[in-house]
Amino acid sequence: MSYTLTLQDIAPVTHDTYQLTFNRPEGFEFEAGQATELTLQKEGWKDESRPFTMTSRPNDKHLEFVIKSYPNHDGVTEQIPTLGMTDQVKVADPFGAITDHGPGVFIAGGAGITPFISILRKQQEEGATGSRLIFANKTDKDIILQEMWQSMAGLETTFVVSDQDDTSHVKGKLDKAMLSQMVDDREQPFYICGPGGMVDDVRSALKEMGVAEDRIYTEDGW
Numbered sequence: 001m002s003y004t005l006t007l008q009d010i011a012p013v014t015h016d017t018y019q020l021t022f023n024r025p026e027g028f029e030f031e032a033g034q035a036t037e038l039t040l041q042k043e044g045w046k047d048e049s050r051p052f053t054m055t056s057r058p059n060d061k062h063l064e065f066v067i068k069s070y071p072n073h074d075g076v077t078e079q080i081p082t083l084g085m086t087d088q089v090k091v092a093d094p095f096g097a098i099t100d101h102g103p104g105v106f107i108a109g110g111a112g113i114t115p116f117i118s119i120l121r122k123q124q125e126e127g128a129t130g131s132r133l134i135f136a137n138k139t140d141k142d143i144i145l146q147e148m149w150q151s152m153a154g155l156e157t158t159f160v161v162s163d164q165d166d167t168s169h170v171k172g173k174l175d176k177a178m179l180s181q182m183v184d185d186r187e188q189p190f191y192i193c194g195p196g197g198m199v200d201d202v203r204s205a206l207k208e209m210g211v212a213e214d215r216i217y218t219e220d221g222w
Contacts, residue, residue, distance in 0.1 A: 003028050004041070005063060007087045010080075013066055017111070017144055018080050019055075022063045022089070030094035032058055032122040033115040038065070040079055041088040050076045053114040054094070057122050063091075066144060068111040098219055101189045103130040107174070107202055109194025110137055113144050115219070116191065120155060129154030134182060136174045136194070138163040158182060174198070176205035186210045192218045 005022035013019050030036070039049040056064035069080045098115045103123060106116045113135060123131060133155060137143050140161060149157045159169035160178070172178060179202070190211055192202050199218055206216055 001027075002090050002092055005089050005091060007083055007085055007089070008062065009085075010083055013144055015141055016070075017066060017068045020065045020067060020080070020083070022065075024056075024061055024063045028063070028091070028094075030054055030058055031096075031099045032118040033098040033100060034094040034096035035115070036091040036094050038076075039090045040076060040083075041090060042079065045076065045079060048076050049092075053096070053118070055114055055117040055121075057118055057125060066114050066117060068144075096219065098191060098193060098217055101191075101217060103128050104132075104189030104191060104215075105183055106131060106133045106191045107179075107194075108133070108135045108192075109174070109198040110142065111144070112192075112194030112198075115193050117145065119191070120149075120152065124152050124154070132156040132158070132182075134158045134160065134174065134179075136160040136162065136198070140164055140167050140169065143169075174202065176208060179205050180209055183209070187212075187215065190216045192216065 003025040007020060007022055009021040011019050035051045035053040037049040038052045039046060052065050052067055054063055055066045056062060067077060067080050070077045100119045100122060108116055120131060133149055135143065143159055149155065160174050161167040161169045161171055162173050186209060190206055192199050203216055203218060
């Protein structure tokens, strides 16, 4: 089933990432962490659908998305900054393997943070504590919603920056050695989302560290 959404607000989150707020149509239900196929209702783009994660909570009255724009890709995300109030998009029924399995370790790379926005907002609303966010980016300016993460009660945050020497955060590449220093409890849920290579590397590192496969949640459901 498809639903038509009307844009109510668009605001920059970082230099290349935007928060879009839409009305929530009746009957559109989703779990925290799930995504939908979104299609711009603009001439020349009505046949180009792409998956994006809802970043609002399941009980919010509006629908929100945080979308990174890739100008060099000549695709749907390049159009995001050009959207204006009352522009419309169509979305399909939600899907996705990353949903809330309780407090745990959330490991994100870049725009892969988006499913965790809804899940961690939901956990905070419910008063759940004990989660940890490990968020890897190239530079400080790429960190999406840094202040929000740091203000969340009961959430431990670690930002890892790979390509900026003067960062005030952890400098380096997120690998097994770094994860081993950050994680003691190997029995809790581990959520991973980011570029494919990063997800594969982190999943392998966690398994080598003794984390059971059924405690690891990624978008492909492995």
